[in-house]
Amino acid sequence: MMFSDKVALxxxxxxxxxxxAAKLFASKGAKVVVADFNxxxxxxxxxxxxxDGGESSFFRVDVTDELNVNEMISFCVERYGGLHIAHNNAGILHEAKRFHExxxxxxxxxxxxxxxxxxxxLRAELVHMLAAGGGAIVNTASGAGIAAxxxxxxxxxxxxxxVGMTKSAALEYARDGIRVNAVAPGTVETPMTANMTAxxxxxxxxxxxxxxxATPDEVAQVVAFLASDEASYVNGAVYTIDGGSSASA
Ligand SMILES: NC(=O)c1ccc[n+]([C@@H]2O[C@H](COP(=O)([O-])OP(=O)(O)OC[C@H]3O[C@@H](n4cnc5c(N)ncnc54)[C@H](O)[C@@H]3O)[C@@H](O)[C@H]2O)c1
Incomplete structure (x- = not known):
């Protein structure tokens, strides 16, 4: 699985x-745009x-800002000449509270x-990929995107x-050479889950x-597979990465 000549966001x-994911894409030869609010x-x-010898640039983005998101795609094209892979992964959690509270x-x-x-x-990426003739998109959903x-x-x-957007886009752009998939991790050892007591x-x-x-890298490995040509017939899929937790549901 190599990403030489590919630009990944x-x-x-x-x-x-x-x-x-960014480090894994880069280690496999992609030019990587690291986008974050932080x-x-x-x-x-x-x-x-x-x-580590890889090629990467940072773009500060607030993904909730449409203009900023469009600038992020332009940055990929201006810096590296295109956009072949997009991993839409920014997300936030909230404190645990009952629905009515x-x-x-x-x-x-x-x-x-x-x-x-x-x-x-998705809109900004799809506009670019439609014009370019294809691409691969991987969204970070969650086990919480499949069950409550x-x-x-x-x-x-x-x-x-x-999950709904992943499936909708997957159907609509399949014949344009654009595959859209999602990963649905269970609980992953990241800053998002760090504030737990022992x-x-x-x-x-x-x-x-x-x-x-899961470790972040165990999720990244599936993201990279879905973004790769090896997954050429995988489209609209939501890959569970939960060590088997949902198998017992
Ligand atoms: N950690 C888990 O257990 C877990 C499980 C399932 C799914 N996920 C999902 O994985 C994704 C990544 O989560 P993580 O665990 O690596 O968390 P994280 O908090 O380590 O990373 C999230 C990143 O998103 C960035 N971000 C937040 N809001 C942003 C915005 N408006 N614009 C740009 N960047 C923004 C943050 O600065 C942060 O660097 C999220 O979508 C999360 O919902 C996480």
Whole structure:
């Protein structure tokens, strides 16, 4: 699986899963645009990639801002001459609260970053890929995009929207040479899941069939496969990466 001559964009690439994906794409020869709201985290990922001999640039983006998202795609084209792979991965979680207690501001924020922003990213990417004659898109959904997780109603709803958008786009652009897939990780060891107590972590690990959470790289490996030519007949798929948790549902 090599990505020589490919340009890959990863949003939320300053974070756990996104940085692992960006580094993996770069290690396989892609020129990688690391896009994130957090400039310090994103620049650090670019430095790591460059230190390892890879090609990468940072673009500071707020994926909820349409103009900014369009500029991000233009940046890919201007810097590296195209955009072949897009990993739409930026996302946020919210505090655990019952449905009726979760405030509307939180609903709006989560839906804005996880769902509406994906509309903006997909549209901009699809416009470019249609003109270019093809591409591969991988969205980061979640196990919470397939089944509900208690106390996370806005997150669950937003990730179900990611799955819906993935399937809709997959159908509509298949004959344009654009494949659109999603990954649905279970619980992954990233900054998003870092603020657990040792006791909560132990309890969670105990529930996992593999006795542990996923590493970001274990998610990135599936992202890279879906983005690669090896996955040429994989379209509209939502790949569960949960160590078997959902097998017992
Ligand atoms: N960690 C998990 O257990 C888990 C499980 C399933 C799915 N996911 C999903 O994986 C994706 C990555 O999560 P992670 O665990 O690596 O979390 P993370 O918090 O480490 O990374 C998320 C990144 O997104 C960036 N971001 C947030 N809002 C943004 C915005 N408006 N514009 C641009 N960038 C923005 C953050 O700065 C951060 O670097 C998310 O979509 C998340 O919902 C995570």
């Amino acid at each position: 990863v949003t939320g690439a300053g974070g756990g899963i996104g940085s692992a 400039a310090e985290a994103g620049e650090a990922v670019v430095s790591e990639i460059r230190n 979760l405030d509307l501001g939180t609903w709006d924020r989560v839906m804005n970053v996880n769902a509406r922003a994906l509309v903006l990213c 997780a208690p106390m996370l109603s806005a997150y669950v709803t937003s990730k179900h929207a990611v 006791q909560q972590r132990d309890a969670l690990n105990e529930l996992m069939p593999l006795g542990r959470m």
